[in-house]
Amino acid sequence: xxxxLEVKDLHVSFKTYGGEVKAVRGVNFNLYKGETLxxxxxxGSGKSVTVKAIMRLIPNPPGKIVxxxxxxxxKDLSKISELEMQHVRGKDISMIFQDPMTSLxxxxxxxxxxxxxxxxxxxxxxxxxxERALELMRLVGIAQPEVRLQQYPHQFSGGMRQRxxxxxxxxCNPKILIADEPTTALDVTIQAxxxxxxxxxxDKIDTSIIFITHDLGVVANxxxxxxxxxxxxxxxxxxxxxxxxxxxxxxTWGLLASMPSLxxxxxxxxxxxxxxxxxxxxxxxxxxxxxxxQFALAIDYEEExxxxxxxxxxxxxxxxxxxxxxxxxxxxxxxxxxxxxxxNFEKPIQVEGL
Amino acid sequence: xxxxEKLLEIKNLKQYFNKGKSNEVRAVDDISFDIYKGETLxxxxxxGCGKSTTGRTIxxxxxxxxxxxxxKGEDVHGKKSRSDIKDMTRHMQMIFQDPYASLxxxxxxxxxxxxxxxxxGLSKGKERQERVxxxxxxxxxxxxxxxxxxxxxxxxxxxxxGIARALAVEPDFIIADEPISALDVSIQAQVVNLLQKLQKExxxxxxxxxxxxxxxxxxxxxxxxxxxxxxxxxxSSDDLYKNPLHPYTKSLLSAIPLPDPESExxxxxxxxxxxxxxxxxxxxxxxxxxxPNHFVYCSEKEFKEYQASYVK
Numbered sequence: 082x083x084x085x086l087e088v089k090d091l092h093v094s095f096k097t098y099g100g101e102v103k104a105v106r107g108v109n110f111n112l113y114k115g116e117t118l119x120x121x122x123x124x125g126s127g128k129s130v131t132v133k134a135i136m137r138l139i140p141n142p143p144g145k146i147v148x149x150x151x152x153x154x155x156k157d158l159s160k161i162s163e164l165e166m167q168h169v170r171g172k173d174i175s176m177i178f179q180d181p182m183t184s185l186x187x188x189x190x191x192x193x194x195x196x197x198x199x200x201x202x203x204x205x206x207x208x209x210x211x212e213r214a215l216e217l218m219r220l221v222g223i224a225q226p227e228v229r230l231q232q233y234p235h236q237f238s239g240g241m242r243q244r245x246x247x248x249x250x251x252x253c254n255p256k257i258l259i260a261d262e263p264t265t266a267l268d269v270t271i272q273a274x275x276x277x278x279x280x281x282x283x284d285k286i287d288t289s290i291i292f293i294t295h296d297l298g299v300v301a302n303x304x305x306x307x308x309x310x311x312x313x314x315x316x317x318x319x320x321x322x323x324x325x326x327x328x329x330x331x332x333t334w335g336l337l338a339s340m341p342s343l344x345x346x347x348x349x350x351x352x353x354x355x356x357x358x359x360x361x362x363x364x365x366x367x368x369x370x371x372x373x374x375q376f377a378l379a380i381d382y383e384e385e386x387x388x389x390x391x392x393x394x395x396x397x398x399x400x401x402x403x404x405x406x407x408x409x410x411x412x413x414x415x416x417x418x419x420x421x422x423x424x425n426f427e428k429p430i431q432v433e434g435l
Numbered sequence: 436x437x438x439x440e441k442l443l444e445i446k447n448l449k450q451y452f453n454k455g456k457s458n459e460v461r462a463v464d465d466i467s468f469d470i471y472k473g474e475t476l477x478x479x480x481x482x483g484c485g486k487s488t489t490g491r492t493i494x495x496x497x498x499x500x501x502x503x504x505x506x507k508g509e510d511v512h513g514k515k516s517r518s519d520i521k522d523m524t525r526h527m528q529m530i531f532q533d534p535y536a537s538l539x540x541x542x543x544x545x546x547x548x549x550x551x552x553x554x555x556g557l558s559k560g561k562e563r564q565e566r567v568x569x570x571x572x573x574x575x576x577x578x579x580x581x582x583x584x585x586x587x588x589x590x591x592x593x594x595x596x597g598i599a600r601a602l603a604v605e606p607d608f609i610i611a612d613e614p615i616s617a618l619d620v621s622i623q624a625q626v627v628n629l630l631q632k633l634q635k636e637x638x639x640x641x642x643x644x645x646x647x648x649x650x651x652x653x654x655x656x657x658x659x660x661x662x663x664x665x666x667x668x669x670x671s672s673d674d675l676y677k678n679p680l681h682p683y684t685k686s687l688l689s690a691i692p693l694p695d696p697e698s699e700x701x702x703x704x705x706x707x708x709x710x711x712x713x714x715x716x717x718x719x720x721x722x723x724x725x726x727p728n729h730f731v732y733c734s735e736k737e738f739k740e741y742q743a744s745y746v747k
Binding site: 123124268269270271272273274276277295296297298299300301302304321322325326335336337339340341342350351352353354355357418 | 481482589591592619620621622623624625627628631646648649650652653686687689690691692693694695696698699702704706707
């Protein structure tokens, strides 16, 4: 598969009165053509900061890309000028934000907001842009586009507004679409509609999607590959089946075990992950998850774990996969999911980075 | 369910806003159900369906437009003096959705928790202090936390403070209005486990309002589904998932994404269109008992169809 985007050793920090918050600490991943990569993790794990860095939307000051490369189309997005970035943003890479209530301008008609990018990036005439806007509105499933284009955002419901935001993001046929929790603010029924629509559109226009969410149900629904983030780092990455049916990192276990499935009865207690996420002003030495990990080994407090490769596509950053580590059994509810993955290597192999 | 003693009876409850004006909103429109002692009743539905309003009207944060809420046989909304209301609210408490907005930022955690104790004059001085420490420890915080302010706590910890405050006056009945939807997945399980533990220890009764159906299924004994101010289906939680009868319930269940890629690939979503009912004039719509303890809001004709389609 073709690599479309390559993120290498990305570090992002924010200067605050309390000290420097190291929000992203060495993230590596590739995005391939036509795939959907989901990034999951709790608030503060650095998932939004990672994609905002790709879009160069980190406010500086206080934020800064301290180190790393973001390779796209032969360019390093972390180094190019703001002017060059403006040609990428909205054209090659576009973004959908979490809250459809605030990401549209309330004082400008919806039609004009959709046409803005078309006129700027694709150099369309006003008339052509209007035609294209009508087409986009139909594409995202908004009825009566002629009427709706002349309306203001407050005349749309939440789900309809998110459709408009998707239409704006798709206007210039971007190569990459970044969706930052696009359905978190919506009801389940509306969420299902938007997810279905995004999948349809991906088939039609062959965009790659980076999908950020903390809802594992949504991940299972949309993703081809999944990256699990914790404490500013990717701790496990693999295909959706590998993450759900053969998880290896204890944090991934914790996430899967803390969600009741529809057949969990109330007698079984949910396995909560104790404690709270790490303080990224003073990131812990060793494994960031060690303090909350009931399976933590002594070395987890001393040295940061390397990546171990489990299959061609599956990597996990935990000492538990080291050949010398004691054999640790996953919690019952996780074991119940595990299946044999045909692509797995005989033994996990320690690798340098991803 | 352990027993069938009714703790709360909600009868034909109505809550209209802007009544009689052109912008009248029937947030809760003539709903009836009972809550049994010691159970957890889940209330689900999408935003704007009236589930939160139902909770708030039960505890008399709003004055009901019509109908009755009987707590141990006594009407919450009847004519009452201030002290009567005070007596009543001691037995009912509420946990709110947003742990950031529901705690007064200018009060210490100790004072927030003890506010109810002070209002009801339950204890004073050293005894009050001990009680606060006890409550903090019950919800998994430290006694040192009593002198701190809410901004020093994370979302999950704040929700624990909200729970401690609700427990302070030793209520029998707690309304939890989306208590976990503002929290992270890993923290949600902590709070749910705490609520379950407290229910076992103190014999509490919960009305659990939420839109996360998998969590509701897990925590509830029975579940009520609301749609546009109406209660459309009420059944035990297993039965509701096994035998959803009302088309809206079916649509809601088909929309929840599950953390299982395989079932997601084969998922077929059912959309709900209210016109499928095709009700004729003069048909009486009401809650009917299709199977034991399984109620659906339907017409006589649908009632027969539902009965036929019910799988035992």
